[in-house]
Amino acid sequence: MQFALRIEATAAVNAAQVDVLQKIPEILKAADIDVVYNAVGVGATARQSIELVKHGGTLVWIGLSNDEEKIPIGKIVFKEIDIRGMFRYANMYPRAINLVQKGIIDLKSLITKRVAFEEIPAIMPKIANGEIRASKP
Numbered sequence: 001m002q003f004a005l006r007i008e009a010t011a012a013v014n015a016a017q018v019d020v021l022q023k024i025p026e027i028l029k030a031a032d033i034d035v036v037y038n039a040v041g042v043g044a045t046a047r048q049s050i051e052l053v054k055h056g057g058t059l060v061w062i063g064l065s066n067d068e069e070k071i072p073i074g075k076i077v078f079k080e081i082d083i084r085g086m087f088r089y090a091n092m093y094p095r096a097i098n099l100v101q102k103g104i105i106d107l108k109s110l111i112t113k114r115v116a117f118e119e120i121p122a123i124m125p126k127i128a129n130g131e132i133r134a135s136k137p
Helices: 002-006 020-028 043-052 073-078 093-101 117-128
Strands: 033-038 053-062 082-086
Touching (some): 043 053, 043 073
Parallel strands (some): 033 053
């Protein structure tokens, strides 16, 4: 979340700590949200994005964690929502490179630990069981 704020996000919220459906409109001081980006890729956040976006708005779903999710299709149709899907940030590399070149994104600050190549087999199980936290910003 701190990363999002560093690159000029209006706000960042932790869905585990707040009611997203209440907090986001409060932060934006708007009940009608034109575009909602969901970069988490799980069903719960996809459903939240459907609730948040205004009638006739647009959802951008980036990535996915499951091939199938339970989504309220009726609500999508009723609200006349446009949905755009993006997998693995297709076509975003030129923009990302530009942000790095301008110094808006500091890649060095994203590195929290370095390991030797030979250590990878020992580290991966620790990441998988949550002993070591590794995540994309």
